[in-house]
Amino acid sequence: MRLLIIGGTVFLGRHLVAQALTAGHQVTTLNRGTIYLEEQASVERLLADRNGDLSFLQGREFDAVIDVCGYHPESVEHSIRALAAAVKNYVFISTISAYGDFTEIALSEESPLKYTPFGEQGDYGSLKADCEKVLTQMMPERFLIIRPGLIVGPYDPTDRFTYWPARFACGGKVAVPEKLDRQVQFIDVRDLAAFILARTEAEAHGIYIATGPIDRLTLLDVLDACQRAAKVDSEMVRVEEAVLLKADVTPWSELPLWIPDTMKHFAGVMRLDRRKAVAEGLVCRPIEKTIADTLAWDRTRDPALPRQAGLSPEKEAELLRQPKLKQKLGRAPLPGAGLT
Structure with a gap:
């Protein structure tokens, strides 16, 4: 054509x-x-x-x-x-x-x-x-x-997804939203x-x-996959929603894929009906492949260049010092990585 x-x-x-x-x-x-x-x-x-x-x-x-x-x-x-x-x-x-x-x-x-x-x-x-x-x-x-x-995916100029695999690749304690069972789509x-x-x-x-990649995917599924792909010791620390909001953490931008309960007007933004496209041939690769390729591309970028989304190290460190942090999730820790 x-x-x-x-x-x-x-x-x-x-x-x-x-x-x-x-x-x-x-x-x-x-x-x-x-x-x-x-x-x-x-x-x-x-x-x-x-x-x-x-x-x-x-x-x-x-x-x-x-x-x-x-x-x-x-x-x-x-x-x-x-x-x-x-x-x-x-x-x-x-x-x-x-x-x-x-x-x-x-x-x-x-x-x-x-x-x-x-x-x-x-x-x-x-x-x-x-x-x-x-x-x-x-x-x-x-x-x-x-x-x-x-x-x-690779070449994304917004960093609205890249932040997560890149952050886990840095290791250490990673601040994540409190409610990880929410459905996500991308x-x-x-x-x-x-x-x-x-x-x-x-x-x-x-x-x-x-949109995709499957009909039911949670934020925890994505973060688990990012943690595994990074192959670096890391620990997810859940921060209460109220703490995030009080600290002026911007949903979707500073914490990609996070939509707080207070934003009810966005409740369905990652719960759309994708059946028509799927019926006409839309196929989405496993999230593990997307994450691995995104991380590989991100590693080719100049680390000194500012990123367009995600928490700054300073702001994340301040969040992790807050007293209201959630304890271990009901899931076995990954090898070399904790979930708290």
């Missing part, structure tokens, strides 16, 4: 390009050219601002465009106008943040979205919903929308890329929630 990928050099786009090339597709990328990747030397690169003059696309033909970085509805509308006559299918990567009410459990593709109110400034989720609306109105028979959950970027390409190759239309 002749694929045009808008973006293509940072995270999901980078993996999409790599997998598309491996599959034998003819790949063209459209981006500002601020990042050059040697691995994409064979890719045709169209260097442009997606909000600028796109008249050079006139006369070009692609089987599909995959818009990885569409964020503002005006930008998506501009791209659609430039490409409507050039592509058979417009694939838009949205987000589960487009949903308006996470107090509900098992949100599906049919659940209502949160659009930006007229005259107001939208947030990430509502702007993505606005982008979806533009696409479905302008190309009603030729759209494919993917709504991923938290995307994790998707390995490579599994997401594979699903997007498979649906694109099938010329599929419609909307899919894409």
Whole structure:
């Protein structure tokens, strides 16, 4: 297939390009050219601002465009106008943040979205919903929308998952949330890329929630796996939710995958209905593989560079000095590692 990928050099786009090339597709990328990747030397690169003059696309033909970085509805509308006559299918990567009410459990593709109110400034989720609306109105028979959950894996610039395997690799006492039985969802970027390409190759239309990795996974499952992958002596220390909140620990950011009870409006953010995507071929690798590969990639990074998520060593040390810490969990300690 002749694929045009808008973006293509940072995270999901980078993996999409790599997998598309491996599959034998003819790949063209459209981006500002601020990042050059040697691995994409064979890719045709169209260097442009997606909000600028796109008249050079006139006369070009692609089987599909995959818009990885569409964020503002005006930008998506501009791209659609430039490409409507050039592509058979417009694939838009949205987000589960487009949903308006996470107090509900098992949100599906049919659940209502949160659009930006007229005259107001939208947030990430509502702007993505606005982008979806533009696409479905302008190309009603030729759209494919993917709504991923938290995307994790190698080259993740956010560190919202990487923090945990990297932290356990440092050893010692690791501050973790008190309630570890909560369900979590995320998707390995490579599994997401594979699903997007498979649906694109099938010329599929419609909307899919894409998250995983299995139907029932707890935070403890993830932390256990991170602890094993690190192969370093470490000890999980559970910190009461009230202590975390009093210390102004930011959920999701400073403690990735943690949503406290007080944030009831996010109760369903990691409990979405993923059955449609699974029925259409979404396959997620074991979390152990995701964690091992993420840790291996993280070890190639400059340790002096600041990380974008996770507790600072100083803040974690202060938390561990608090008196209200939970005792041993009802689970046997791992070899060389304690659970307290």
